[in-house]
Amino acid sequence: MEGDGSDSPVTIKNIERELICPACKELFTHPLILPCQHSICHKCVKELLLTLDDSFNDVGSDNSNQSSPRLRLPSPSMDKIDRINRPGWKRNSLTPRTTIFPCPGCEHDVDLGERGINGLFRNFTLETIVERYRQAARAATAIMCDLCKPPPQESTKSCMDCSASYCNECFKIHHPWGTIKAQHEYVGPTTNFRPKILMCPEHETERINMYCELCRRPVCHLCKLGGNHANHRVTTMSSAYKTLKEKLSKDIDYLIGKESQVKSQISELNLLMKETECNGERAKEEAITHFEKLFEVLEERKSSVLKAIDSSKKLRLDKFQTQMEEYQGLLENNGLVGYAQEVLKETDQSCFVQTAKQLHLRIQKATESLKSFRPAAQTSFEDYVVNTSKQTELLGELSFFSSGIDVPEINEEQSKVYNNALINWHHPEKDKADSYVLEYRKINRDDEMSWNEIEVCGTSKIIQDLENSSTYAFRVRAYKGSICSPCSRELILHTPPAPVFLPESGRKTWT
Numbered sequence: 269m270e271g272d273g274s275d276s277p278v279t280i281k282n283i284e285r286e287l288i289c290p291a292c293k294e295l296f297t298h299p300l301i302l303p304c305q306h307s308i309c310h311k312c313v314k315e316l317l318l319t320l321d322d323s324f325n326d327v328g329s330d331n332s333n334q335s336s337p338r339l340r341l342p343s344p345s346m347d348k349i350d351r352i353n354r355p356g357w358k359r360n361s362l363t364p365r366t367t368i369f370p371c372p373g374c375e376h377d378v379d380l381g382e383r384g385i386n387g388l389f390r391n392f393t394l395e396t397i398v399e400r401y402r403q404a405a406r407a408a409t410a411i412m413c414d415l416c417k418p419p420p421q422e423s424t425k426s427c428m429d430c431s432a433s434y435c436n437e438c439f440k441i442h443h444p445w446g447t448i449k450a451q452h453e454y455v456g457p458t459t460n461f462r463p464k465i466l467m468c469p470e471h472e473t474e475r476i477n478m479y480c481e482l483c484r485r486p487v488c489h490l491c492k493l494g495g496n497h498a499n500h501r502v503t504t505m506s507s508a509y510k511t512l513k514e515k516l517s518k519d520i521d522y523l524i525g526k527e528s529q530v531k532s533q534i535s536e537l538n539l540l541m542k543e544t545e546c547n548g549e550r551a552k553e554e555a556i557t558h559f560e561k562l563f564e565v566l567e568e569r570k571s572s573v574l575k576a577i578d579s580s581k582k583l584r585l586d587k588f589q590t591q592m593e594e595y596q597g598l599l600e601n602n603g604l605v606g607y608a609q610e611v612l613k614e615t616d617q618s619c620f621v622q623t624a625k626q627l628h629l630r631i632q633k634a635t636e637s638l639k640s641f642r643p644a645a646q647t648s649f650e651d652y653v654v655n656t657s658k659q660t661e662l663l664g665e666l667s668f669f670s671s672g673i674d675v676p677e678i679n680e681e682q683s684k685v686y687n688n689a690l691i692n693w694h695h696p697e698k699d700k701a702d703s704y705v706l707e708y709r710k711i712n713r714d715d716e717m718s719w720n721e722i723e724v725c726g727t728s729k730i731i732q733d734l735e736n737s738s739t740y741a742f743r744v745r746a747y748k749g750s751i752c753s754p755c756s757r758e759l760i761l762h763t764p765p766a767p768v769f770l771p772e773s774g775r776k777t778w779t
Contacts, residue, residue, distance in 0.1 A: 287398050290372035291316065296398050300388040303380075306373035307391050314385065316369045375725050387469045389486070399460045411457040413438050428453040431461040470495055479508035577652050584645035591644040594634070604630060673753035676704065676727075676744045685740070685761040689731040693744050693756065701746040706731075707755070711739040737765040 289296050291312035298310040308316075367380040381387055403411075412420040413435040423433035427443070429452040434442065443449045466476040466486060474488035482500040486508075491497045503511075523530070596603060608627055614620040674696045682692040689708070695701055706729050707719040722729060724744075734740060739762050746753040 299391040299394045301391050302378050423457045425454045426458045478502045587644035675754050676756045678759045692728045703747045706744045708742045734763050738763050
């Protein structure tokens with residue numbers, strides 16, 4: 269018999285991060301194994317499917333929550349959960365159409381096919397480990413023996429066949445050697461007595477008893493006789509168990525034997541982290557230096573342009589001032605007119621003619637200026653408008669010259685927006701890029717909101733829960749290892765002023 273409950277709490281405690289569901293970020297509850305071999309809670313799979321289905325079939329929701337379904341999932345109604353979990357459910361107008369969703373663990377698309385959740389295996393092994401972890405976590409609350417006379421003793425074993433917990437003495441009494449009960453399966457103290465029986469997803473009444481070496485998954489004898497695995501090579505479950513257990517044991521022994529090497533590599537990683545920190549700060553300082561040089565050039569040009577504008581402004585104002593003083597002299601009792609009136613008082617003819625000749629020419633000139641008024645200078649500074657469009661475009665494309673990765677291009681024709689946005693892009697080096705980061709933000713007249721980032725493995729992504737009657741900017745960049753490409757040109761999209769109900773054809777396209 270196996271599972272004697274000898275795992276120490278310290279060992280269990282160290283594996284906590286392996287027992288956390290990547291979707292709900294909590295301990296696994298009834299974990300299911302996805303085709304990509306990652307596990308996820310049963311309820312989280314349902315919620316992912318219902319969230320995606322509601323996103324495209326019921327687009328009229330007012331919910332503007334920006335959270336991703338990979339983090340915290342909204343709780344769907346119980347009737348929807350029952351509907352998707354009901355054996356033999358079919359896709360129609362009342363049930364979710366979506367069977368493809370991104371795995372929260374690796375973000376690759378998972379296709380559940382026609383059977384949906386019913387086609388997934390339950391991860392009993394992981395479930396047992398989680399239960400042992402829960403027991404270790406609440407070690408202070410002991411599980412008492414179910415068969416002791418009062419007062420009961422603390423239990424040391426739980427029988428999975430009897431669904432009861434026993435102290436050492438009671439276990440010996442109720443499971444004596446030489447009887448059938450002595451062959452029962454027992455584990456450490458637990459309250460979880462769920463049976464560990466794997467049933468075939470394709471043939472629900474058949475137990476799993478073989479292992480398909482081609483598909484690397486357990487199957488039943490009907491799968492081999494006339495099902496999808498008829499022409500596949502299969503082996504007995506005991507043989508697969510022995511082989512996989514030997515391989516896993518060897519791998520574990522190898523890792524344990526390499527503990528000193530692992531510690532050495534951890535030390536090396538710590539040094540690399542410190543070196544990365546220093547190099548990152550140095551790169552920031554160099555970038556700041558380059559930008560400060562740009563700022564100096566801009567400040568110099570700014571000062572030169574402002575001086576030119578000030579000089580032109582002063583010259584024009586001086587001309588206007590002179591012209592205004594001349595016109596003020598034409599007013600009665602002021603300047604030229606007043607002087608002419610005093611000259612008219614001269615009675616000596618010779619003296620009058622001597623002075624009046626020049627004065628008459630000045631008055632004639634003033635009279636002509638009144639007939640055709642023309643300002644002495646222009647008020648417009650159109651010639652002094654700084655054209656920065658080219659420089660702005662160049663600065664917008666400012667990037668690391670040594671990246672070595674082509675810039676992705678967003679496909680405007682294939683990108684759409686309703687209450688959700690479907691963004692598609694093309695990358696000349698698609699096969700060489702490891703991943704992409706899609707950035708988006710809402711454009712606000714008052715201030716610029718920060719960019720939201722989403723890591724994507726493929727070349728398309730759906731952004732959910734956008735606000736109505738809003739403008740959003742999207743851009744994408746490619747990653748190859750630690751090297752990043754410059755950002756693509758921004759794509760500006762406008763959401764409709766009210767929730768949009770997509771037609772049936774539109775739903776099929778988006779899902």
